[in-house]
Amino acid sequence: MVKAVVTGGMGRMGQMFVRHLVDNPKTLVYGAVERPDHPHIGEDIGTLVLGRPIDAAIADDLLDVVIGANAVIDFTTPENSIACAKVCADRKIPYVCGTTGMDDAQKEKFLDIARETATMFAPNFSVGVNVLLGLARKAAFALGESFDIEIVEAHHRHKIDAPSGTALALAEAVRQGRGLSEDDYCFGRKGQVGERYEKEIGIHAVRGGDVVGEHEVHFLGDSEAVMLRHRASSREAFVRGAVRAAAWLQGKPAGLYTMADMLDL
Numbered sequence: 270m271v272k273a274v275v276t277g278g279m280g281r282m283g284q285m286f287v288r289h290l291v292d293n294p295k296t297l298v299y300g301a302v303e304r305p306d307h308p309h310i311g312e313d314i315g316t317l318v319l320g321r322p323i324d325a326a327i328a329d330d331l332l333d334v335v336i337g338a339n340a341v342i343d344f345t346t347p348e349n350s351i352a353c354a355k356v357c358a359d360r361k362i363p364y365v366c367g368t369t370g371m372d373d374a375q376k377e378k379f380l381d382i383a384r385e386t387a388t389m390f391a392p393n394f395s396v397g398v399n400v401l402l403g404l405a406r407k408a409a410f411a412l413g414e415s416f417d418i419e420i421v422e423a424h425h426r427h428k429i430d431a432p433s434g435t436a437l438a439l440a441e442a443v444r445q446g447r448g449l450s451e452d453d454y455c456f457g458r459k460g461q462v463g464e465r466y467e468k469e470i471g472i473h474a475v476r477g478g479d480v481v482g483e484h485e486v487h488f489l490g491d492s493e494a495v496m497l498r499h500r501a502s503s504r505e506a507f508v509r510g511a512v513r514a515a516a517w518l519q520g521k522p523a524g525l526y527t528m529a530d531m532l533d534l
């Protein structure tokens with residue numbers, strides 16, 4: 270049984286975690302935490318998110334609710350995640366963190382602390398995306414230099430950055446698989462760009478509508494082509510992957526684990 274404390278419980282991801290953990294017979298919400306100035310501190314998170322109490326009042330300090338839990342699921346902010354990692358490291362509680370946006374110094378500090386307990390830290394907890402990353406790396410290696418690689422991603426019209434972090438992770442995966450350099454990345458094309466050179470990794474962003482997230486890796490050879498494709502239809506994919514990670518971390522020694530470790534990729 271995963272008994273999880275959800276930090277940022279009233280956030281977009283936090284509320285999805287609460288619903289998912291309550292719906293699953295093998296998991297429960299052991300506690301919830303929000304920032305100290307949150308208007309719902311002290312209220313039952315079940316009442317707020319599900320319309321019925323689950324005996325889990327929202328705390329303003331992880332220390333107040335963590336004793337007896339066997340997982341902390343944290344999708345909040347860089348500063349808060351560094352503090353959460355410390356609490357989990359001190360008490361050796363399995364820790365699942367999906368917070369993005371850490372700068373290099375924050376990330377270094379965070380990882381130093383988090384490695385003192387069993388931690389899964391992933392920029393993308395979707396099981397499907399992580400399988401795609403593993404397949405892309407292997408395909409790039411196996412297909413070799415006679416196949417041109419192009420990555421295409423599509424997201425909704427409100428996304429403000431491009432290319433997506435996942436497209437960059439895919440570029441990194443194929444780059445490693447083929448032994449290429451980041452200098453080989455080619456972000457879009459326009460005008461008289463000349464012939465494509467062998468090592469180029471093309472990366473392209475499509476924006477529009479309500480597309481949750483699509484990623485394709487094209488391996489284009491002379492007489493055949495291979496296409497790998499992932500389509501997300503809901504953020505629920507991250508929730509499922511993170512809860513699976515919380516279960517997988519149970520009984521694991523302290524250390525930093527990746528989704529690739531969990532999926533044996």
Ligand code: NAD
Nearest residue numbers: 277279280281282303304344345349367368369392393394
């Ligand atoms: P959100 O803003 O809706 O939720 C964040 C929550 O954290 C808020 O409720 C906020 O009040 C709370 N919070 C802030 N400071 C806190 C503190 N000190 N203590 C406790 N709670 C605090 O954001 P979101 O869309 O739920 O995303 C949260 C994070 O997760 C972001 O960094 C986002 O990029 C990341 N994310 C990661 C993945 C992944 O797969 N790794 C997927 C989705 C989102």
